[in-house]
Amino acid sequence: MAASMIGRLSKHLTKIEGCCLKTQVRTSFLTNDVFRSNEPSYDTQKSWKQRKEEIEKAGQNQDMVVNIGLVSNVKTNRVSRKFMRQLKTERNLEELERKSRLNQLEVPIKKVTEEDFEGQGQQRIHTLTAHYGIFKDLFGNAYFYPSLDLHVGYPIDGEESMVNPVFYGNKFPPEEVSQQPHFEFKAEPGKFYTLCMTAPDSHLTNNHQEYLHWMVCNIPGESVDKGETICNYLPIFPVHGTGHHRYVFILYQHDKPVDFSSQVQISDSTSLEERTFKTLKFYRNNQEHITPVGICFFQAEWDESVRNVFHNVLDMNEPRFEFLPPAEVVPKQELWPIREPFNV
Incomplete structure (x- = not known):
């Protein structure tokens, strides 16, 4: 057939x-x-x-997505052969077994953290940053994988040696982040760094603009105290009724000192007009000299301390937003409905 x-x-x-x-x-x-x-x-x-x-x-x-960082490829989650050989060797060491059994084995946390950052940590930070929409809102169609592990922490009252660490999306009440934070990173020799703190959700008049809360420029290596502060720290002020706001720390690397005075002339000003900032514009103007290498961010929403920032720091009235639900619509009632459905 x-x-x-x-x-x-x-x-x-x-x-x-x-x-x-x-x-x-x-x-x-x-x-x-x-x-x-x-x-x-x-x-x-x-x-x-x-x-x-x-x-x-x-x-x-379609818009092209561009990697503007130093790291192009990160390691996968696969365990390397070198690590497996090391694990097999250490498993047969009697001294390690004895210390582990007697609870005397000390694990170098700093070394473990550094090893975790290489590969899996970089991928995890990139995924979280993209998940919170930070790459899209700050750099448009660009992204990067962090090549340096940036550590930022806010001081705790009464605890000089303790800080509240900033991770990747953890939440803080504004009262606990009212003071200038501490930061550190493992720098490459001979390089300079610039740290910026911006608020992409806090602008009061333009949703496409940001506020620059802090900027330290031309940090030689890991000597963070020798950096030039051209924008003093401004406490955060998430407005009442607007939910959680994101606050982002970005670390840039450059080969030599860069003069940012013509682009950012703020110093200790508390004027929100002068604090208006755009990360994408800042990067485009300096992309031949700077490269983003580190990032971390946190979230915060309104509390009572924000009122003090508006009144005593910004010297302005505090704006407040309230959600007003629509009025309930009740259909006209009839005493004796005839031949009408009961559920309409």
């Missing part, structure tokens, strides 16, 4: 043009519903050239 069908079809093949096969089938058995298909006929299908032009046109309309 199949052979006879193929034979009958081959008699009516008339012409081949490129990759499109035109047919003239006069037989009646192909009109059966079994052989019908929703796909277009050979005459209406697009050629490879047409499909290629559509794909190229669609690709031009």
